[in-house]
Amino acid sequence: MVNRGAWIVAIVAALAVLLINPIAEISWNDDWCYGRMAYEFARSGTFVYNGWAAAMVGPQVLWGALWIKLFGFSFTVLRLSTLPVFIGCGVLLYRLHRRAGIDDNLSTLGSLATLLSPIVLPLAASFMTDIFGLFLFLLSIVFLQNLQEGTREKAGLWIALVVLTGLLAGAIRQLFWLVPLVALGYIAWRRRELRALALGGAAVALVGTVALTLWYTKQPYALGESVVPGIKGIVHNPVPSLLTILGLLMGVTLFLFPVVSAVVLPRLGGGAGKGRLIVGVLALASAGACFLGKWLFPWSYNICSEFGVLRPADTALGDPELVLSTLPRLVLSLVALLSSLCVVEWAIAERATLIKTLQRVLAAQTEKTDHGVVILALYSVPYLLVALSRAGIGMSWDRYLIPVFPLVTILALRSLAGRALPKAAWAALALFGLYSVAVSHDYLAFLRAEATAVQALEKRGVPATQIRANFEFDCWTETEQKGFINDARIHNPVDAYRDLTDEQMRGVWPTSQKVPWWWRFTPSVEGRYFVVTTPIPGLIDTADTPITYQRWLPWTTATIRIQQSPTAN
Known part of the structure; x- marks a missing residue:
């Protein structure tokens, strides 16, 4: 049964997208590619790649084609098809937080912090692959939790669903294929009575992954990708690549500041004098680096940029108006730096507890509420290694960090350990949400104006x-x-x-x-x-x-x- 918090998350998610006004008869960033594939599938019943997507996109194409069949083709129809999936992401995020032992109010905050983030909400008003992949990723984690907490009689069903959703998620964005392999390996290790079933499911997932990959590589105009160029780029240009990676990781603390503040504000408030001194000194040094080196947020753009959403200066003709000038970018840079340093200082201060938790995980003695966090953490390590390697070719985008958000919000909220959440966290959520809605609205308004101009010429x-x-x-x-x-x-x-x-x-x-x-x-x-x-x-x-x-x-x-x-x- 869906409770009050889940309803709040779903309603806020829907209202935020509707406030953006996603109506515009022109595509949004890369979603022209996926929209074209959905259009071709609705017309011919076949997958037709077009030389741009390195993602497989599969289930999303079927979903888009269904909406085209029902309502006719338009870019607006495809954008609106993302809305129920986005709402589903919110409900699943809430469920993951509750399963992790977080109370109703904090689970609501954690879920909305992800949905209203400046790099997530804009995607909800598009037909990009990120929201669709995130939904199936979260669903596979929920099914895995059901397996871990359920009876042996239903274990086969949950394993089958983990494999299915993992393969479907990977058939949209290939890195999600790691989910069933990592997760079922964890189950095989944790529960001996399910070892045969879990290993069998992992084998099916592996065979399915190989089969889908072989099919994809044979498709005309399908693009392949490798981590090798990225790794070579990092080796040949280590300083700019590592600065990009550092900026991306610090950006997580900024994009999720409404939740990360649960860690940050107590470190600044009291009880950690030496830690606060270290954080303060490092923050001042970092501020000096920002001034002298002009190393300002956003360090690696894509969705969130100094222009609000994306960078029209790179994808349109002319010079669009800045949203974030130097001063607000400096402030945001300092917030991100300070937040990141506070998180590091917290991890150092809590290292004994963290080590004990890790030992309990390795000894298979954790409570059931920890399993979702463990699974997310196990997946995040290889995922981040692959995603961040793209910094070596200058294509490690901020939106690639979205699958890590649930782990960050859960860990941050669990760190409260019974303490009250700082009231500033809810204020930060409202501020970030309003900003995300405003800049997303403005980009769609810009696209509508461009579409109007094109229509005037076509007339x-x-x-x-x-x-x-x-x-x-x-x-x-x-x-x-x-x-x-x-x-x-x-x-x-x-x-x-x-x-x-x-x-x-x-x-x-x-x-x-x-x-x-x-x-x-x-x-x-x-x-x-x-x-x-x-x-x-x-x-x-x-x-x-x-x-x-x-x-x-x-x-x-x-x-x-x-x-x-x-x-x-």
């Missing part, structure tokens, strides 16, 4: 291949024309990729401007008309300019312009 009879709008629109146009993106990573078929220089793709784009990076991926788009955030020297406005939209943060009316080459008809 004038301008074909999509003559419109350069943003990364999302151009990639969608390319897949409509060719069926795939012009990506050098495509090896099947061997002759798909065309090696093009930026200058070959410039066309009528002014020579004073740098050619956007994604144009080489979209050679079918000529670009005679341009949808821009600010006027581009060398282009002229069209009669449809400007198109306005309302931003919440900062509260202002922003504009989108349509410009064209002076030689356009």
Whole structure:
């Protein structure tokens, strides 16, 4: 039975997404790729990759295709299909916290801290793979808890469900295939009477993983990935790579500050004089490093950036308005640094307790409420090693840390050990939630304005291949024309990729401007008309300019312009 806390989590999650207003007939970051796959499956009943996704995406494609069959294709329909899955994530997070022995109010806080995080909530208003993968990941952990706490008679059922959900999660994002292997290995070690069943389930999961991987590698336009380039990059450029990894890990304490404050604020309040002194000295030293080195948050962007959500400066034409200027970025950097140092100081102070807990785990003497935490911790170690290795190729995004969030929130809230939660934690949750809603709303409003500009041109009879709008629109146009993106990573078929220089793709784009990076991926788009955030020297406005939209943060009316080459008809 779902209780009060779970209902609160579900309702707040739904309201947050609806406040964002996810209606926009244009894709969101990479979800044009997954939306195209869902569209093709709804049309033909087959998986059709398009040269961009390194994730397998499988079950998400089926889910999206079902919504397309029921409601027709639109980007809004695909975004709304994420909403029930996002709500499901909230209910499962709440359940994991309660199973870990955390009370109702704190479980509500821990669940909402993840859902309303600036790198999670924006994804709930998209068709990206992260929310779908997270849901199946959490579901597999819950099934594993049921196995650990249930009777032997139902053990086979729970093992089958762990294997199934683990394979499905991995069929969306491949790293989730580690879940059934790690989890069932743990069960085989913990419960001798279930060893044969658990090892059998792990074997099925391994065979399924290999079979799905072999199938995926044979698909045209499917991309493969390896950890080797990332490791080589870290070895060759250790300082920037390690700084990126450090920044990502510190970012966790910032993104989850409403919960991490349970550890941080008591360290600053009293009872740990020497520890506070160490934290203070290190915090001052870190602040100096921020000032001198200009090493400011966000250290590794993707979802959360100085522009709010994503970086329109990298995926749109023109210069979008900053949301976080230098001062707030400095403040957030110091909060993240101080929080991280407090967590380290807490771990040092509590090392005896932590060592005893580890010994109890190794001796198989932990209470049942600890098992979910143990499973999450066992999975997080190899997951982080693989995910963070991408820092070596400059592609270790903040959203890759989301699967670690449940472990962090549970450990932070358990550290209270009966003490009252600082009231500032709820205030921080409200502040972070409002920020996440505002910047997510603004990015969707920006996309709606871009879509309006494209529609204005199309009404004038301008074909999509003559419109350069943003990364999302151009990639969608390319897949409509060719069926795939012009990506050098495509090896099947061997002759798909065309090696093009930026200058070959410039066309009528002014020579004073740098050619956007994604144009080489979209050679079918000529670009005679341009949808821009600010006027581009060398282009002229069209009669449809400007198109306005309302931003919440900062509260202002922003504009989108349509410009064209002076030689356009």
